[in-house]
Amino acid sequence: MTKDYHVIGSSFTGVMVFKYCLNGLLTSFELRDADQLSEKQVDWLFSSNFPYKEIQINYLKAIKNFTVTEGSFDLSFDTFWNAYKHKLKRVMAEKAWSKLSDVDKIAAIAGIKHYDGYLNRKRNVEKAHASTYLNQRYWEDEWGSAA
DSSP states (O other), X not given: OEEEEEEEETTSSSEEEEEEETTSBEEEEEEESOOOOOHHHHHHHHHTOOOOBGGGHHHHHTSTTEEEEESOOOOOHHHHHXXXXXXXXXXXXXXXXXXXXXXXXXXXXXXXXXXXXXXXXXXXXXXXXXXXXXXXTGGGSOTXXXX
16 A cells, blocks of 8 residues: 655646655655656756655645645546636536646646636636636646736
């Protein structure tokens, strides 16, 4: 039995998957659907930042460019629909969702938090329909740095 953590970063595509056994030691590490990491990223990750103990995953959680999710992802449309909380035009959104890869689905769900934060700062901006969010890949925008 293992405990899984999925890590999405804003500076690379794909997902880093860390699996730990019950005693908290790393049993496997995988890059899923990821572009090749740059030399700088490899050096950073494998120098002193590689979380070979489960407790160390908290260091990655503290970095704002990473989204860390514990456990397996539920990539159903309902999971996205409930997280997005702007329930208009479901059929269009479901069609857009079905076209995404699993990695994009994970990133889309994780990106909702950043998009909602932007909307909270920009009170006069309405939330896009879910289908627009998905089709225009809003999760790839830099909502945290938008003025």
